[in-house]
Every structure is written in C-alpha cells, then in structure tokens.
Amino acid sequence: MEKVKVMIVDDSKISRAMLEGNLKKTNFEVCAMAANAAEAVQLYAEHRPAVVTMDMNLPDADGIECSQRIRAIDSDAKIVMISAMKDASLVAKGREAGISAFMQKPINTNDLIDTLMMLCQNKVGKVAVLRESYAKPFARALQQGLFSLVGVHSEVEVELDERRFLDVSGVAVIIGLTGYPVGRAIVSMEADTMHKFSMIMLDKESLEDITEEEASESVEESANIIVGRGVSNINDIFKDKEMRITPPGTICGSNIRIASPKLTTFRIVAKTRIGDISMNVGFAEGD
Structure with missing residues (x-):
C-alpha cells in the first residue's frame, strides 16, 4: 500500500x-x-x-x-x-x-x-480504516477488560473475517452498535471456558459451585462492559460520530449459527490460560 x-x-x-x-x-x-x-x-x-x-x-x-x-x-x-x-x-x-x-x-x-x-x-481504504480505527479499539478493550474483570492476561489477534456465518458452541452474547458506523459485536467462548471465566469472576472455589445461569449471566455482563469500553475508546477520538450499544442478548448451546450479511467483519481472538475468548465485530457497509 x-x-x-x-x-x-x-x-x-x-x-x-x-x-x-x-x-x-x-x-x-x-x-x-x-x-x-x-x-x-x-x-x-x-x-x-x-x-x-x-x-x-x-x-x-x-x-x-x-x-x-x-x-x-x-x-x-x-x-x-x-x-x-x-x-x-x-x-x-x-x-x-x-x-x-x-x-x-x-x-x-x-x-x-x-x-x-x-x-x-x-x-x-475502507477495510483498513475499519480495522485500525474501529476493530483495534475493540481488541484493546477485550484485552484490558479480561484483565480487569478476571485478572487474565491474553494475546490478542485481529483478522478480517469473510465468513457469512459465525458458528459457536458454548455461549454467544450479541450486542448491537448504533450511531456511526452501525454494526454489532458478538462475544463468544466455549462452555468450558465460560464456566472457568465465571468461576474466577464470581470468586467461587470450584466449577461445581457455578450454575449454568450464573455462568451465562457472568459472560453477558462482562461482554456488555467490554463492548461498552470499546465504544468509549472510539468515541473519545471521534467526537462527532458517537457510537452506542444496545442491550445484550445471550444464546447458549451447541452448533449455534449466527448470520452476518452485509457486514465488514473482524474476528478478534484473545488467547488465555482458560481458553480462547472471541469477539466478532461487524460494521454495516456504506456510509
């Protein structure tokens, strides 16, 4: 370039x-x-x-x-x-x-x-702008959020994701992005990682002390905080194009398929000692 x-x-x-x-x-x-x-x-x-x-x-x-x-x-x-x-x-x-x-x-x-x-x-170019100006602030928010919420260090990777479907087994938290650009963020992890994450977050002694509801709600609340931090990172720079988040929606199960049509999407993966934690951030095409 x-x-x-x-x-x-x-x-x-x-x-x-x-x-x-x-x-x-x-x-x-x-x-x-x-x-x-x-x-x-x-x-x-x-x-x-x-x-x-x-x-x-x-x-x-x-x-x-x-x-x-x-x-x-x-x-x-x-x-x-x-x-x-x-x-x-x-x-x-x-x-x-x-x-x-x-x-x-x-x-x-x-x-x-x-x-x-x-x-x-x-x-x-459009993809470079979205990656550098929008996807990377979310990647920093994911890395910082994981450390502040559960004290977990991570190595974070960001790549363009051209798949039209996101397949998840475990938990996926979907949060809409409004303002500019419009889009959505999906934080996901496997079930085993979800339980380990919630055990640390809720300060429980063992996985047996965590219910499925507590585990999913812990991830939902954390995703809301992390995505909100990413949006704040962006708004701090671009004062005239404020983004906002919608209330989160959570899906648990196996073989979950989530479509992402007409979105320029980036896959952000945080590799941690408790497993991979992913954030899929997509932005609507056009101005």
Whole structure:
C-alpha cells in the first residue's frame, strides 16, 4: 500500500521528532515538517499532504490562523489540532476554521493512528480504516477488560473475517452498535471456558459451585462492559460520530449459527490460560 503523506507543524523540535517516531512502521509517511505558520503554508503548497498535524502555539501565529491560511490554499485540507490545551472554546473556534479533529498532548500513538486513518480513509481504504480505527479499539478493550474483570492476561489477534456465518458452541452474547458506523459485536467462548471465566469472576472455589445461569449471566455482563469500553475508546477520538450499544442478548448451546450479511467483519481472538475468548465485530457497509 502506498504511504499516506503527513505534514507536522510544531515549533518544538522534540515534539516534531516524537510525532515522526509515532508514525514509523505505519501507513503514514512524514513528507514535511514546519516550525512556524509561514513555513507550514509554504510546505503545504509544495507537498500537498493528505493530512496535517497542527500545534496551537506557533511563534508567528496560532494554530487556528495557520489552519485558515492552509485551507485558503486547499478547502479540503484535513488538519488535526494537537495541543497542550483542549477546551470547549478552542474546539469551537477550531471547528469554525475547518479543523477536522482535536488531540491533547501527550498523545497516545494508537489514538493518533486511529484519527489519521479515519480522516484519510479514501486513501488507505475502507477495510483498513475499519480495522485500525474501529476493530483495534475493540481488541484493546477485550484485552484490558479480561484483565480487569478476571485478572487474565491474553494475546490478542485481529483478522478480517469473510465468513457469512459465525458458528459457536458454548455461549454467544450479541450486542448491537448504533450511531456511526452501525454494526454489532458478538462475544463468544466455549462452555468450558465460560464456566472457568465465571468461576474466577464470581470468586467461587470450584466449577461445581457455578450454575449454568450464573455462568451465562457472568459472560453477558462482562461482554456488555467490554463492548461498552470499546465504544468509549472510539468515541473519545471521534467526537462527532458517537457510537452506542444496545442491550445484550445471550444464546447458549451447541452448533449455534449466527448470520452476518452485509457486514465488514473482524474476528478478534484473545488467547488465555482458560481458553480462547472471541469477539466478532461487524460494521454495516456504506456510509
């Protein structure tokens, strides 16, 4: 895949170096760096990057004025404000100037990549955007949630799932995703893993102390928390496209088949000492 060009505007040499380091080994390539507004406008005209990261405080103008100058050259310019400040007044003024997104220093590398991917989706492709900006935040939520809920460490894998059916034996918790993008998340595991999971979560001494109802309800509540955390991770970045979750529905049994038509779906698997715990996240096609 061709690299997507990024221009960094920041008067701090250290900040410029840190941002450039954050973008290494990604689909993004730093094509220019500017230390002031005049230089930023000149370099933008020369390089026409796909996206600009913009500091608020520059020696010859603030980031909002610099953004306005750039958008006078290119009204479609995509600009991410990265500043030590991030208050409501600043965001409102930035929106009026055409700034696309706002991040506060120090920034998280994953959040930065998620933001750039979303803004440059026409260049990086729909599947890449959904994987990086939406599926991976759910993968982080699954990994973090398993540790916080039951103290289980995990190795997490994310892959595109082109199957039109999800086959489950054990338990599957289905949670709808509303807002943008619309979709659904399914957390599933085998029966043996379900019982071990609930035993730890409910602090029981043995598997015999867990009823089937307690086991399934423990997984349902955990799935609701994990998927909710994933949605919150996404909403923290994309303020204007808020996602929400619907109440969970749980199915228990063997040879459960769940269809996923017209969804771009990712299979997320957390490998743990009590067994594999899966999350299948699908997003509706189209805008």
